[in-house]
Amino acid sequence: MKAFITGVAGFIGSSMADRLLSHGNAVVGWDDFSTGQEPFLENARRDPHFRLVRGDNLDLPALTAAMAGCDAVFHFAANADVRFGLEHPAKDLQQNTVATFHVLEAMRANGIKTIAFSSTGSVYGEAAVIPTPEDAPFPVQTSLYAASKVAGEGLIQAYCEGYGFAGYIFRFVSILGERYTHGHVFDFYRQLLEHPDHLRVLGDGTQRKSYLYVQDCLSAILHVMNAGTARAAKHRSQVYNLGAPEYCRVTDSIGWICESLGLQPRLEFTGGERGWVGDNPFIFLDTAKVQATGWRAELSIREGILRTLAWLQKNEWVLAQR
Amino acid sequence: MKAFITGVAGFIGSSMADRLLSHGNAVVGWDDFSTGQEPFLENARRDPHFRLVRGDNLDLPALTAAMAGCDAVFHFAANADVRFGLEHPAKDLQQNTVATFHVLEAMRANGIKTIAFSSTGSVYGEAAVIPTPEDAPFPVQTSLYAASKVAGEGLIQAYCEGYGFAGYIFRFVSILGERYTHGHVFDFYRQLLEHPDHLRVLGDGTQRKSYLYVQDCLSAILHVMNAGTARAAKHRSQVYNLGAPEYCRVTDSIGWICESLGLQPRLEFTGGERGWVGDNPFIFLDTAKVQATGWRAELSIREGILRTLAWLQKNEWVLAQR
Numbered sequence: 001m002k003a004f005i006t007g008v009a010g011f012i013g014s015s016m017a018d019r020l021l022s023h024g025n026a027v028v029g030w031d032d033f034s035t036g037q038e039p040f041l042e043n044a045r046r047d048p049h050f051r052l053v054r055g056d057n058l059d060l061p062a063l064t065a066a067m068a069g070c071d072a073v074f075h076f077a078a079n080a081d082v083r084f085g086l087e088h089p090a091k092d093l094q095q096n097t098v099a100t101f102h103v104l105e106a107m108r109a110n111g112i113k114t115i116a117f118s119s120t121g122s123v124y125g126e127a128a129v130i131p132t133p134e135d136a137p138f139p140v141q142t143s144l145y146a147a148s149k150v151a152g153e154g155l156i157q158a159y160c161e162g163y164g165f166a167g168y169i170f171r172f173v174s175i176l177g178e179r180y181t182h183g184h185v186f187d188f189y190r191q192l193l194e195h196p197d198h199l200r201v202l203g204d205g206t207q208r209k210s211y212l213y214v215q216d217c218l219s220a221i222l223h224v225m226n227a228g229t230a231r232a233a234k235h236r237s238q239v240y241n242l243g244a245p246e247y248c249r250v251t252d253s254i255g256w257i258c259e260s261l262g263l264q265p266r267l268e269f270t271g272g273e274r275g276w277v278g279d280n281p282f283i284f285l286d287t288a289k290v291q292a293t294g295w296r297a298e299l300s301i302r303e304g305i306l307r308t309l310a311w312l313q314k315n316e317w318v319l320a321q322r
Numbered sequence: 323m324k325a326f327i328t329g330v331a332g333f334i335g336s337s338m339a340d341r342l343l344s345h346g347n348a349v350v351g352w353d354d355f356s357t358g359q360e361p362f363l364e365n366a367r368r369d370p371h372f373r374l375v376r377g378d379n380l381d382l383p384a385l386t387a388a389m390a391g392c393d394a395v396f397h398f399a400a401n402a403d404v405r406f407g408l409e410h411p412a413k414d415l416q417q418n419t420v421a422t423f424h425v426l427e428a429m430r431a432n433g434i435k436t437i438a439f440s441s442t443g444s445v446y447g448e449a450a451v452i453p454t455p456e457d458a459p460f461p462v463q464t465s466l467y468a469a470s471k472v473a474g475e476g477l478i479q480a481y482c483e484g485y486g487f488a489g490y491i492f493r494f495v496s497i498l499g500e501r502y503t504h505g506h507v508f509d510f511y512r513q514l515l516e517h518p519d520h521l522r523v524l525g526d527g528t529q530r531k532s533y534l535y536v537q538d539c540l541s542a543i544l545h546v547m548n549a550g551t552a553r554a555a556k557h558r559s560q561v562y563n564l565g566a567p568e569y570c571r572v573t574d575s576i577g578w579i580c581e582s583l584g585l586q587p588r589l590e591f592t593g594g595e596r597g598w599v600g601d602n603p604f605i606f607l608d609t610a611k612v613q614a615t616g617w618r619a620e621l622s623i624r625e626g627i628l629r630t631l632a633w634l635q636k637n638e639w640v641l642a643q644r
Contacts, residue, residue: 085480085484086484086485089423089426089427089481090423090427093419093420093423093477097415097419097473098415098420101411101412101415104411105411105412124460125479128457134460135450135459135460136459136460137457137458137459137460138446138456138457138458138459138460138461138561139460140479140559140561141475141476141477141479141480141483142479142480142483143480143483143484144477144480144484146476146480147473147476147477147479147480148476150472150473150476151419151469151472151473151476151477153463154463154468154469154470154472154473155415155463155466155469155473157447157462157463157464157469158407158463158464158465158466158468158469158600159411161463161464161465161599161600162407162408162465162466162599162600163408237462239460239462277483277484278480278483278484
């Protein structure tokens with residue numbers, strides 16, 4: 001297979017490139033390096049079956065040209081900056097919704113019909129049902145990020161219905177592991193490097209969230225796509241929640257991180273059950289559908305957080321990037 | 323109240339302008355006249371409280387300037403051409419999703435925080451639950467039109483959450499009545515004018531659909547907004563299905579139309595349970611939520627179809643417009 005990966009220099013995109021290359025596939029990687037990291041591609045660039053194209057998803061002709069000859073698209077490029085959407089509302093629309101439309105149009109122009117898409121559990125808003133299944137009640141969007149992702153999902157589904165695409169939509173919890181460059185472990189570790197005796201925590205620390213280790217995430221995506229459910233189903237688009245079969249509290253994660261670092265910082269909570277406007281105090285996805293395909297997460301949330309921390313300790317350069 | 327209406331020269335927009343003006347409100351109407359009809363504004367233009375601004379929703383500075391001083395926005399402008407979305411996939415994205423974003427940004431720039439939005443029952447795709455309630459299972463989109471509308475809904479909801487807007491999202495069935503310019507009654511009447519002995523019907527005629535008379539639709543919108551549910555609710559955006567508490571088959575509608583015209587045409591069915599790719603063979607919305615506010619439809623579907631036909635007979639100029 002010759003795969004096209006958008007956001008190839010990002011956390012998940014670069015990890016998928018390495019995985020696909022290690023299995024003998026060819027990969028064309030696409031990134032504008034607005035948040036992508038050159039070092040994440042060091043491994044891939046040593047592989048003769050990897051080709052990197054620098055470009056912007058809003059440049060449809062360049063995107064269409066880069067995609068020529070590929071068999072499937074992994075669309076991971078996104079503005080993943082959930083918290084600050086309200087400061088620049090056009091960004092999610094352009095970089096997530098319009099970008100996804102361009103990816104679909106570039107595929108159509110090239111006759112490529114298989115797409116995997118990184119959506120988010122945030123599309124459930126403040127879910128009425130927890131753990132939240134894929135067919136939860138039609139949600140109310142609570143962030144521009146999630147609104148832009150649900151728009152991307154709808155576009156993919158309409159292309160599957162109208163143009164015969166096969167679409168695999170994955171609603172991720174927060175992903176952890178090597179090459180993780182933003183999120184609470186990143187924030188906490190950076191704070192504790194600066195002031196080991198003091199940790200400022202958004203919200204009241206009781207927020208419950210689920211996470212998934214990046215290699216487990218990649219395994220799930222490839223497992224589902226190999227099973228080809230979207231080619232066989234009534235709807236040629238299929239939606240899968242991806243997450244661990246557990247959740248933890250912010251304070252659990254703080255305990256694991258501090259224990260690992262040998263620190264006992266004073267905790268300062270900013271208060272309130274939400275860390276920011278649009279934050280969801282309880283995210284836990286029902287993953288029975290993906291588990292029914294035979295996939296299982298290998299790492300617990302605690303193990304994922306500790307691997308993330310260990311990687312950040314060895315790669316402190318990423319802390320200076322933001 | 324000084325209301326801003328996008329798509330003011332359209333079927334629903336012009337009808338809402340007349341209604342609001344008749345109740346003593348001021349109206350600023352906005353339309354690019356790509357599908358809007360000058361004659362629909364004849365009544366409004368005689369009212370000194372009406373001002374028309376010609377412009378395109380994709381021109382954000384002009385939209386922002388036009389909206390200055392208004393209190394609430396009725397966002398009805400849309401590419402409503404559901405059937406032909408696959409022929410020009412950018413159109414729904416630009417004219418529905420991006421346009422809605424521009425309307426929200428223009429509101430934010432002007433400090434206007436109340437919006438009513440014409441969404442569609444098509445966002446439920448091929449609903450698993452019929453009659454379909456607002457909190458039906460998270461649907462799969464089956465048309466670019468519905469995908470663009472669900473994207474608009476998500477944007478409005480995120481603006482309500484993030485910027486304190488009050489949003490009233492109405493998921494319409496097909497609307498009927500005076501100034502109706504496209505849909506099956508239009509198609510059938512135009513055909514029967516050309517060849518009274520023969521009627522070509524998309525699909526097998528068994529498609530079941532619900533409809534609502536335009537004046538009932540306007541009453542429902544204003545009734546819900548006056549009740550102010552979105553100001554009081556947990557979510558400052560509220561979603562309401564709008565439709566009649568009944569449905570009919572295509573063949574029922576043909577019967578009423580032909581009886582009224584005194585014709586007995588030979589029926590030619592194109593076959594299949596869907597009239598076109600993305601057509602939904604059964605649309606019937608659960609309207610218990612809007613009925614719980616005290617609103618009731620005054621006209622039956624049959625009465626709505628007959629009023630539509632009578633209006634088309636008196637206004638055959640619209641048949642030449644498309």
